[in-house]
Amino acid sequence: MKLPSLRIYALAYLLFLYAPILLLPIFAFNDGTIIAFPLKGFTLEWFGQMFANDTLRRAVGNSLIIAGSTAVFATVLGIFAARAGSRFRFPGKGPIMGLIMLPLVLPEIMVGGSLLLVLLSVGIELSVFTVILGHVLIATPYTIAILNTAFSSLDVSLEEAAYDLGEGKWSTFRLITLPLVLPGIISSMLIAFTISLDEFIIAFFLAGNEPTLPTYIFSQLRFPKQIPMIMALGTCLVALSIILLTIAEYFRRRGIAKTGGKDTGGFL
Amino acid sequence: MAQSAWSRIKHSEAANGLALVSPTAIYAILLLAAPLLTIFAFSFFKDGYLTVIREVTLENYIAVWSDPIFRSILLRSLIVAGLVTLATVALAFPVAYFLSFKLRPERKSLWLFLITIPFWTSYLIRVFLWKVILGYNGVINSGLKSLGLIGDGRLIEDPIQMLNTVGAITVTLAHAYAPFAILPIFVALEKIDRSLLEAGQDLGESKAMTFLRVTLPLAMPGVVAAVLIVFIPTIGDYVTPELIGGGKLPMVANMIQAQLLPLDNKPMGSAIAISAMAVVALISLGFVAMNRRYLRGAK
Numbered sequence: 001m002k003l004p005s006l007r008i009y010a011l012a013y014l015l016f017l018y019a020p021i022l023l024l025p026i027f028a029f030n031d032g033t034i035i036a037f038p039l040k041g042f043t044l045e046w047f048g049q050m051f052a053n054d055t056l057r058r059a060v061g062n063s064l065i066i067a068g069s070t071a072v073f074a075t076v077l078g079i080f081a082a083r084a085g086s087r088f089r090f091p092g093k094g095p096i097m098g099l100i101m102l103p104l105v106l107p108e109i110m111v112g113g114s115l116l117l118v119l120l121s122v123g124i125e126l127s128v129f130t131v132i133l134g135h136v137l138i139a140t141p142y143t144i145a146i147l148n149t150a151f152s153s154l155d156v157s158l159e160e161a162a163y164d165l166g167e168g169k170w171s172t173f174r175l176i177t178l179p180l181v182l183p184g185i186i187s188s189m190l191i192a193f194t195i196s197l198d199e200f201i202i203a204f205f206l207a208g209n210e211p212t213l214p215t216y217i218f219s220q221l222r223f224p225k226q227i228p229m230i231m232a233l234g235t236c237l238v239a240l241s242i243i244l245l246t247i248a249e250y251f252r253r254r255g256i257a258k259t260g261g262k263d264t265g266g267f268l
Numbered sequence: 269m270a271q272s273a274w275s276r277i278k279h280s281e282a283a284n285g286l287a288l289v290s291p292t293a294i295y296a297i298l299l300l301a302a303p304l305l306t307i308f309a310f311s312f313f314k315d316g317y318l319t320v321i322r323e324v325t326l327e328n329y330i331a332v333w334s335d336p337i338f339r340s341i342l343l344r345s346l347i348v349a350g351l352v353t354l355a356t357v358a359l360a361f362p363v364a365y366f367l368s369f370k371l372r373p374e375r376k377s378l379w380l381f382l383i384t385i386p387f388w389t390s391y392l393i394r395v396f397l398w399k400v401i402l403g404y405n406g407v408i409n410s411g412l413k414s415l416g417l418i419g420d421g422r423l424i425e426d427p428i429q430m431l432n433t434v435g436a437i438t439v440t441l442a443h444a445y446a447p448f449a450i451l452p453i454f455v456a457l458e459k460i461d462r463s464l465l466e467a468g469q470d471l472g473e474s475k476a477m478t479f480l481r482v483t484l485p486l487a488m489p490g491v492v493a494a495v496l497i498v499f500i501p502t503i504g505d506y507v508t509p510e511l512i513g514g515g516k517l518p519m520v521a522n523m524i525q526a527q528l529l530p531l532d533n534k535p536m537g538s539a540i541a542i543s544a545m546a547v548v549a550l551i552s553l554g555f556v557a558m559n560r561r562y563l564r565g566a567k
Contacts, residue, residue, distance in 0.1 A: 017383065036406065037407060084292075118303040136295070137299050198391060200391065
């Protein structure tokens with residue numbers, strides 16, 4: 001029979017996907033300076049080291065500012081594009097949407113490298129702000145993908161009813177559309193936040209001397225002494241990502257249920 | 269009532285759509301299209317000390333393409349990206365098939381969610397974990413040692429050298445891009461009208477033949493999308509060759525980064541980037557053209 005063997009294969013595949021991540025907590029709590037078996041005792045030392053680290057604290061601060069701003073701006077830009085894309089036909093729609101969605105496939109080194117050239121030749125100094133510019137660019141396609149589902153499962157007749165009852169364009173959007181797509185918006189913000197928090201290449205090119213979490217981690221990987229602390233940090237980062245994604249998924253599903261759409265599953 | 273031409277334009281669907289998309293479009297034009305054009309323009313400029321001489325020349329391209337190091341790095345990148353694409357798509361197809369055909373609808377979104385989680389969690393950490401796993405004193409070698417399999421006269425003499433090989437880079441990237449391949453294939457499989465499969469079997473085809481003659485051709489748009497969405501970003505990967513290849517097996521992105529940042533030769537870096545992207549675009553277009561007959565019906 002074919003059915004059970006396919007299921008076993010899929011489960012094995014899932015295990016393969018998660019295997020590296022499962023190692024994180026094991027070594028984050030392991031009382032040994034090298035990452036190897038057999039395990040030594042249990043320790044919280046690496047987490048303590050993590051909290052005592054000043055550069056790391058600054059990196060966390062920067063990353064939170066960048067991720068928060070990215071979440072807001074990418075979602076706002078995503079709302080415009082998803083709304084236009086799912087409701088209107090207009091000339092040049094294909095090329096325009098294609099350009100907006102391009103960062104999905106374009107290697108990040110192209111985005112980061114080309115932005116770096118322009119920023120430097122225009123004379124803008126590299127900072128947290130320039131990282132936000134790049135992150136908004138790469139997060140927007142994902143927000144559009146999520147918001148598209150939210151907007152396209154929205155029933156047009158609800159908005160038409162509001163127009164007929166005398167509401168204007170903006171108040172209809174605020175009173176009818178927005179509450180219905182709000183779960184989609186929250187989900188999109190959380191995804192954009194997670195993308196930005198984990199993004200390395202663009203931050204590496206555009207952050208100048210400011211550390212972000214990933215660039216800080218990258219700079220520490222050369223020092224074997226720091227590895228256990230990085231494992232502890234990675235554990236926190238992965239745990240945070242999973243929590244944010246779970247909340248995002250919850251809101252995405254609620255949004256679809258609210259607008260009466262069918263769950264096609266997944267973010268894309 | 270006579271409407272002025274302007275107000276007709278203002279209230280047309282096209283104008284509304286364009287007005288609405290304009291903030292995002294302008295952002296993408298300013299921060300994506302313009303930079304890409306700049307990098308294209310820079311690739312024809314000359315590098316002066318600390319400045320760029322704006323004088324159109326093909327020197328950079330001639331230098332790039334006559335450089336055997338560039339050619340071997342590009343070749344390595346293409347081979348790695350090709351292997352990674354082959355591995356991810358081949359391994360992902362059965363999973364996508366399982367998700368689409370063998371799961372009850374209410375279980376699908378849970379599985380999809382579980383598959384996408386690792387894809388969203390820190391890429392850098394996941395790549396680094398492979399270094400920890402494959403290292404000389406890493407998880408695999410130390411695990412084998414504590415099982416008593418490594419040592420003089422044992423099954424394996426010395427710890428296995430896995431890092432700094434093309435194989436290790438391939439495994440790491442294949443793992444990193446796995447979910448990328450599942451989603452487009454899954455979407456294509458979901459679109460298949462199930463009655464077509466029944467029709468195939470009613471007309472006397474075996475299960476395997478139905479799969480080959482109905483399911484697979486209809487899934488091809490998803491497979492093509494999966495190939496492109498894995499192949500193109502993999503070619504431009506920077507982190508994995510740096511961490512897993514130990515910097516000794518650079519790929520194109522490492523070369524671009526070295527020219528743009530430490531060497532500060534922006535025209536040369538641009539020329540490398542444009543050359544690599546041109547090659548990738550050609551291969552991708554060729555691949556799409558090869559599969560045109562499957563894609564035509566997809567619209």
